[in-house]
Amino acid sequence: MEREMIIGVSTSFSAAHSIPGHVKCGKVHGHNFKVEVEISGKVGRNGMVMDFFDLKRILDEVVSKFDHTLLNELIEIPTSENICLKIFEELKERGLNVRRVRVAENEDKWAEIRK
Numbered sequence: 725m726e727r728e729m730i731i732g733v734s735t736s737f738s739a740a741h742s743i744p745g746h747v748k749c750g751k752v753h754g755h756n757f758k759v760e761v762e763i764s765g766k767v768g769r770n771g772m773v774m775d776f777f778d779l780k781r782i783l784d785e786v787v788s789k790f791d792h793t794l795l796n797e798l799i800e801i802p803t804s805e806n807i808c809l810k811i812f813e814e815l816k817e818r819g820l821n822v823r824r825v826r827v828a829e830n831e832d833k834w835a836e837i838r839k
């Protein structure tokens with residue numbers, strides 16, 4: 725019997741942003757954002773849901789467009805929530821059965837989507 729299972733990968737990127745109208749975050753500043761992604765699927769005959777290398781490559785492709793950018797040029801209000809939404813949608817567009825995306829701008833601050 726093929727078992728449904730969740731697998732995950734993570735990556736990171738460095739970028740600047742400012743949050744329009746925000747008292748503290750209104751000034752341009754930077755973060756080393758950490759991104760975690762989980763997908764689910766059946767464990768195939770090769771013993772894998774998906775090759776980690778393929779999943780990581782897709783995530784890196786999606787995230788690379790944010791690396792070393794001013795995020796305000798790509799997302800109108802580049803909060804962790806909106807970055808998370810964007811990554812979630814782009815991974816779904818690439819056909820992945822995405823279950824969870826987390827974008828952390830610090831160790832103690834993150835936004836997450838679960839499906």
Ligand SMILES: [Zn+2]
Binds near residue numbers: 749753754829
């Ligand atoms: Zn910030």
